[in-house]
Amino acid sequence: MGERQRPTIKTVAARAGVGRTTVSRVINGSELVSDKAKAAVLAAIAELNYVPNSVARGLVTSKTNSVALVIPESESRLGSEPYFSAVIRGVSTVLAETRTQLQLMLVRDQGERDQLTASVAERRVDGVLLVSVHEHDPLPGMLEEMGLPTVLAGRRGRQEPLSHVHSDNEGGAAAAVRHLLDQGRTKVATITGPLDMDVARSRLQGWREALERAGLPAGPELVARGDFTEDGGRAAMRSLLEQLPDLDAVFAASDVMAVGALLELRRSGRRVPDDVAVVGFDDSILARHSNPPLTSVSQPVEKIGSTIARLLLEEIDDPRTPRRHVVLPTRLVVRESSGGPSAD
Amino acid sequence: MGERQRPTIKTVAARAGVGRTTVSRVINGSELVSDKAKAAVLAAIAELNYVPNSVARGLVTSKTNSVALVIPESESRLGSEPYFSAVIRGVSTVLAETRTQLQLMLVRDQGERDQLTASVAERRVDGVLLVSVHEHDPLPGMLEEMGLPTVLAGRRGRQEPLSHVHSDNEGGAAAAVRHLLDQGRTKVATITGPLDMDVARSRLQGWREALERAGLPAGPELVARGDFTEDGGRAAMRSLLEQLPDLDAVFAASDVMAVGALLELRRSGRRVPDDVAVVGFDDSILARHSNPPLTSVSQPVEKIGSTIARLLLEEIDDPRTPRRHVVLPTRLVVRESSGGPSAD
DNA sequence: CCAACGTTTGGGAACGTACCCACCAGACTA
DNA sequence: TAGTCTGGTGGGTACGTTCCCAAACGTTGG
Numbered sequence: 001m002g003e004r005q006r007p008t009i010k011t012v013a014a015r016a017g018v019g020r021t022t023v024s025r026v027i028n029g030s031e032l033v034s035d036k037a038k039a040a041v042l043a044a045i046a047e048l049n050y051v052p053n054s055v056a057r058g059l060v061t062s063k064t065n066s067v068a069l070v071i072p073e074s075e076s077r078l079g080s081e082p083y084f085s086a087v088i089r090g091v092s093t094v095l096a097e098t099r100t101q102l103q104l105m106l107v108r109d110q111g112e113r114d115q116l117t118a119s120v121a122e123r124r125v126d127g128v129l130l131v132s133v134h135e136h137d138p139l140p141g142m143l144e145e146m147g148l149p150t151v152l153a154g155r156r157g158r159q160e161p162l163s164h165v166h167s168d169n170e171g172g173a174a175a176a177v178r179h180l181l182d183q184g185r186t187k188v189a190t191i192t193g194p195l196d197m198d199v200a201r202s203r204l205q206g207w208r209e210a211l212e213r214a215g216l217p218a219g220p221e222l223v224a225r226g227d228f229t230e231d232g233g234r235a236a237m238r239s240l241l242e243q244l245p246d247l248d249a250v251f252a253a254s255d256v257m258a259v260g261a262l263l264e265l266r267r268s269g270r271r272v273p274d275d276v277a278v279v280g281f282d283d284s285i286l287a288r289h290s291n292p293p294l295t296s297v298s299q300p301v302e303k304i305g306s307t308i309a310r311l312l313l314e315e316i317d318d319p320r321t322p323r324r325h326v327v328l329p330t331r332l333v334v335r336e337s338s339g340g341p342s343a344d
Numbered sequence: 345m346g347e348r349q350r351p352t353i354k355t356v357a358a359r360a361g362v363g364r365t366t367v368s369r370v371i372n373g374s375e376l377v378s379d380k381a382k383a384a385v386l387a388a389i390a391e392l393n394y395v396p397n398s399v400a401r402g403l404v405t406s407k408t409n410s411v412a413l414v415i416p417e418s419e420s421r422l423g424s425e426p427y428f429s430a431v432i433r434g435v436s437t438v439l440a441e442t443r444t445q446l447q448l449m450l451v452r453d454q455g456e457r458d459q460l461t462a463s464v465a466e467r468r469v470d471g472v473l474l475v476s477v478h479e480h481d482p483l484p485g486m487l488e489e490m491g492l493p494t495v496l497a498g499r500r501g502r503q504e505p506l507s508h509v510h511s512d513n514e515g516g517a518a519a520a521v522r523h524l525l526d527q528g529r530t531k532v533a534t535i536t537g538p539l540d541m542d543v544a545r546s547r548l549q550g551w552r553e554a555l556e557r558a559g560l561p562a563g564p565e566l567v568a569r570g571d572f573t574e575d576g577g578r579a580a581m582r583s584l585l586e587q588l589p590d591l592d593a594v595f596a597a598s599d600v601m602a603v604g605a606l607l608e609l610r611r612s613g614r615r616v617p618d619d620v621a622v623v624g625f626d627d628s629i630l631a632r633h634s635n636p637p638l639t640s641v642s643q644p645v646e647k648i649g650s651t652i653a654r655l656l657l658e659e660i661d662d663p664r665t666p667r668r669h670v671v672l673p674t675r676l677v678v679r680e681s682s683g684g685p686s687a688d
Numbered sequence: 689c690c691a692a693c694g695t696t697t698g699g700g701a702a703c704g705t706a707c708c709c710a711c712c713a714g715a716c717t718a
Numbered sequence: 719t720a721g722t723c724t725g726g727t728g729g730g731t732a733c734g735t736t737c738c739c740a741a742a743c744g745t746t747g748g
Contacts, residue, residue, distance in 0.1 A: 008734055019698035034696065051465045055408065056734035058399045060703050085429055092450040099459060103446040106436040117442060121395040124445065181734060259633045289603045291635030352704055363728035368706060378726060404733050574695035
């Protein structure tokens with residue numbers, strides 16, 4: 001199949017009648033090349049259909065022009081959670097602008113985790129984006145120690161030395177609860193995410209604060225722990241109903257858990273929002289189409305993705321860039337499930 | 345920061361008191377090494393915390409151990425379509441087993457398309473997975489010409505020379521329509537995807553066949569073209585209702601379009617399923633939670649992902665592997681929207 | 689006309705690995 | 719005892735690029 005050998009920089013140099021270095025300079029846009037030589041090289045490149053070998057280049061420059069996006073997926077949430085897709089989209093948009101490759105790494109078990117650290121140690125990437133970190137995840141610390149640029153979507157805890165981006169989870173949750181109180185609800189329970197994640201703790205904290213500020217109880221009997229899955233939300237709702245048959249509102253820390261809660265409420269014979277009002281978090285596509293449509297806290301997920309990517313590129317570009325953290329605003333989208341006037 | 349120079353194979357050789365080649369042999373699992381030398385090398389590797397440089401290795405072997413997953417995203421469907429997430433998950437599972445990296449490439453516009461072909465030409469990947477191809481997409485042909493192993497999820501047309509995997513779209517669609525007919529419906533319209541995609545054409549064909557086999561009309565007035573988006577589904581539904589106010593069933597070629605249709609039906613005052621029955625395709629998380637819950641054709645999306653990955657790895661391993669195509673079965677999941685006995 | 693200078697150029701490293709091949713020691717054969 | 723294997727070993731080279739440096743080339747000013 002006329003599959004000739006791929007041309008190298010040497011072939012091009014010979015064809016253009018110049019040295020290797022000159023070709024290299026043209027490729028990399030150096031100014032120190034005469035117009036004549038430049039033209040000759042460009043012509044040769046076009047004729048030979050030459051494309052630089054990025055692996056060879058990477059060997060000498062020790063840059064790979066690619067970053068890793070790490071998504072832990074033990075709970076197989078990718079798929080049900082549109083969150084990850086949106087983050088990917090945001091990341092991808094920014095990376096495309098700078099011709100940076102995106103390595104996607106789904107980490108399910110310990111084996112894949114080991115592979116990941118090995119891959120990172122091999123310096124196959126210039127930096128790492130970490131999504132959905134847990135409190136005691138060893139990975140961020142390892143990356144920090146290795147001196148590899150790293151940016152988190154979310155954070156391990158309130159003191160997060162690494163650069164990170166997250167939305168105003170506490171404020172969003174508080175707004176959700178205030179909205180429920182405004183509708184006249186007084187027994188507002190909550191379904192949390194896994195409490196070893198800051199997102200989950202922050203949303204719980206927002207719920208608590210809003211209640212306390214209103215002088216209402218926020219005791220542990222109003223809290224059920226979920227795991228950001230539909231089944232988890234369903235189970236949490238069931239346990240809440242057993243403990244507090246007379247609750248009149250629930251704030252779920254994610255839409256997926258909220259729709260699980262909706263199913264359980266219906267099963268138990270409650271009407272939403274008449275008997276129990278429900279608010280979720282994420283404002284995903286699910287919220288618009290659930291029955292009833294779900295009031296939810298909207299967060300700019302795609303923007304989180306683009307922001308972490310941008311921060312990472314800057315740190316790769318200049319490793320002395322100080323670590324930063326960015327908080328993005330949330331917005332409450334009211335629909336039928338909370339009994340307020342619908343936005344749709 | 346005690347950030348010493350990374351150890352190379354040479355450092356290890358010196359430390360272990362052997363030659364470079366012996367170290368290389370140990371790393372690559374050659375048998376021709378004495379136990380003593382092997383032990384010494386292994387010890388040195390552990391002490392120095394040595395990790396082979398995959399870029400250097402790639403330069404000499406001209407293998408990158410990574411494949412590209414290309415997702416065209418002009419319609420910004422990633423995010424709303426859980427389809428892509430599931431494919432990613434399936435692909436990732438298989439790749440992890442063989443320590444192959446996954447490069448994710450979202451292609452939105454011509455610029456990104458050019459970047460992609462350049463990146464592929466640079467041989468930064470050993471093979472390419474192509475998802476959601478359109479009929480006249482030049483990319484598959486280019487890849488074929490370059491001799492780069494390529495596997496498609498979906499196909500360009502009935503004659504697809506490249507290896508590909510898809511679900512039984514025609515059969516699934518036909519089953520959906522037969523189910524509607526079983527419920528006593530007689531005016532069954534359809535909302536198609538973009539007809540330059542084989543998935544869309546096949547599902548349309550399945551709809552047509554089932555109707556004709558039942559001796560029912562399947563004329564163009566029963567067909568509205570969508571684009572796999574919610575808004576597209578909504579618009580298509582509207583135009584169908586204008587043309588045929590008395591239709592009593594709709595088969596939409598995707599769940600996302602189906603929920604758009606549901607919104608439009610409600611807006612027009614129709615009850616689902618009493619006045620109009622609706623069936624979707626994909627059986628995504630949306631289907632379970634829409635109002636009413638959506639009868640839908642389930643396809644094994646994650647399996648599509650794992651299958652294309654497996655086929656690709658085999659072609660990379662041995663390029664003389666004959667091209668194959670795999671068809672995976674679908675299954676109808678009945679819920680309320682079609683008026684049949686619900687499965688939930 | 690020559691020295692000094694700036695511009696342009698190209699050859700020789702080096703990056704870290706895999707593979708070819710030549711070599712060595714010891715065991716085994718004749 | 720000499721000759722032939724055979725399992726182990728390591729040095730040289732190549733992969734395709736970038737970068738350092740020195741050389742070649744005008745050009746300018748004294």
